[in-house]
Amino acid sequence: SQTIHQWPATLVQPVGSPLSLECTVEGTSNPNLYWYRQAAGRGLQLLFYSVGIGQISSEVPQNLSASRPQDRQFILSSKKLLLSDSGFYLCAWSHNYGYTFGSGTRLTVV
Amino acid sequence: QKEVEQNSGPLSVPEGAIASLNCTYSDRGSQSFFWYRQYSGKSPELIMFIYSNGDKEDGRFTAQLNKASQYVSLLIRDSQPSDSATYLCAVNGGDDKIIFGKGTRLHILP
Numbered sequence A: 001s002q003t004i005h006q007w008p009a010t011l012v013q014p015v016g017s018p019l020s021l022e023c024t025v026e027g028t029s030n031p032n033l034y035w036y037r038q039a040a041g042r043g044l045q046l047l048f049y050s051v052g053i054g055q056i057s058s059e060v061p062q063n064l065s066a067s068r069p070q071d072r073q074f075i076l077s078s079k080k081l082l083l084s085d086s087g088f089y090l091c092a093w094s095h096n097y098g099y100t101f102g103s104g105t106r107l108t109v110v
Numbered sequence B: 001q002k003e004v005e006q007n008s009g010p011l012s013v014p015e016g017a018i019a020s021l022n023c024t025y026s027d028r029g030s031q032s033f034f035w036y037r038q039y040s041g042k043s044p045e046l047i048m049f050i051y052s053n054g055d056k057e058d059g060r061f062t063a064q065l066n067k068a069s070q071y072v073s074l075l076i077r078d079s080q081p082s083d084s085a086t087y088l089c090a091v092n093g094g095d096d097k098i099i100f101g102k103g104t105r106l107h108i109l110p
Helices: none
Strands: A003-007 A010-013 A019-026 A033-038 A044-052 A055-058 A065-070 A073-078 A087-095 A098-101 A105-109 B011-014 B019-025 B032-038 B045-050 B054-058 B061-066 B071-076 B085-092 B098-100 B104-109
Touching: A003 A087, A010 A019, A019 A033, A019 A087, A019 A105, A033 A073, A044 A065, A044 A073, A055 A065, A073 A087, A098 B032, A098 B045, A098 B085, B011 B019, B019 B085, B019 B104, B032 B061, B032 B071, B045 B054, B045 B061, B071 B085
Parallel strands: A010 A105, B011 B104
Antiparallel strands: A003 A019, A019 A073, A033 A044, A033 A087, A044 A055, A065 A073, A087 A098, A087 A105, B019 B071, B032 B045, B032 B085, B054 B061, B061 B071, B085 B098, B085 B104
16 A cells, blocks of 8 residues: 655654655556645645656745655755744645645744 | 645534535646545544546545636535544645645544
């Protein structure tokens, strides 16, 4: 069966520090992968999606970047975090019945 | 811009009653429709998907789709306290990117 892993579960980082969040999928090949952010009291905002290795599409201009170095690995990064980067970050992969989300990373920038 | 609209709630329903959640979408070309349940602090979980006009039933859940009216609903019969959560409506416009509503908070009163 397919599973999706995200880590870490929670993260507290100072303003200006770098960020790296990792997501991996098991049990499927060549999945479409997505990074979403959910800010407090707001909806899910699509940040990036990838249809294959090295293929990244950005949905909104921001302080973040994404990479897909392997078929089942998707990484979200930042060189210098801002306070506004705080939120709940979710990785997802798509299949015929919608998306399956990872357990998420709650990022607090202080 | 493609949009999915939901009443933010909270919607309070007595235990054992029917909870009715509604959603409208802007893109008439949308092909598939999803309902996700999100408990506080957790990632969204897919509970229903529907592609065709009409009703789809799964246990206590019924999804209803009316493409002419661009309207999707979710009925929860025999509501239980464990159904208390935020319910996200989501729509796929055919480009494999799902647009989410901001969610409706449902509170089941014991």
